[in-house]
Amino acid sequence: MTDSAEFDLIRRKHHYRCSICRQPEKVTGTLLPVKGKAPEGDAVYPYPVCPDHHARYMQGFFTGIELKKIGISVEEYRIILAEITADREDGDGLSAAEKGSLAKEETIKKIQKAQKMKIPKVHSDYKKDI
Numbered sequence: 001m002t003d004s005a006e007f008d009l010i011r012r013k014h015h016y017r018c019s020i021c022r023q024p025e026k027v028t029g030t031l032l033p034v035k036g037k038a039p040e041g042d043a044v045y046p047y048p049v050c051p052d053h054h055a056r057y058m059q060g061f062f063t064g065i066e067l068k069k070i071g072i073s074v075e076e077y078r079i080i081l082a083e084i085t086a087d088r089e090d091g092d093g094l095s096a097a098e099k100g101s102l103a104k105e106e107t108i109k110k111i112q113k114a115q116k117m118k119i120p121k122v123h124s125d126y127k128k129d130i
């Protein structure tokens with residue numbers, strides 16, 4: 001989602017504290033990014049939050065006051081959550097095994113196509129000549 005070097009910088013900018021509860025990373029555990037909007041402008045900005053608030057964000061439990069701290073409205077939050085859900089479905093829609101069987105189907109189709117093409121009967125013709 002976010003370049004980790006960039007997020008490291010942002011974490012430092014926020015003094016390694018959760019954007020919501022202001023608890024330091026040392027206390028809460030590694031801060032995680034949640035999608036918000038930059039303090040200036042409209043750009044997407046990954047705010048560092050504690051694991052607790054990250055879980056709450058992902059579950060759709062952020063309140064209006066909490067959303068204000070990461071620069072988005074309730075409406076924007078809904079859109080972001082919908083996107084997150086869609087991304088998850090995209091990623092996990094096909095298991096590795098399913099992808100493998102799809103690849104197999106492709107191969108079978110290619111073989112069937114090849115079999116439809118005329119193959120000269122070299123071997124049997126050769127026998128006749130003898």
Ligand SMILES: [Zn+2]
Pocket residue numbers: 018019020021022023049050052053
């Ligand atoms: Zn927090």
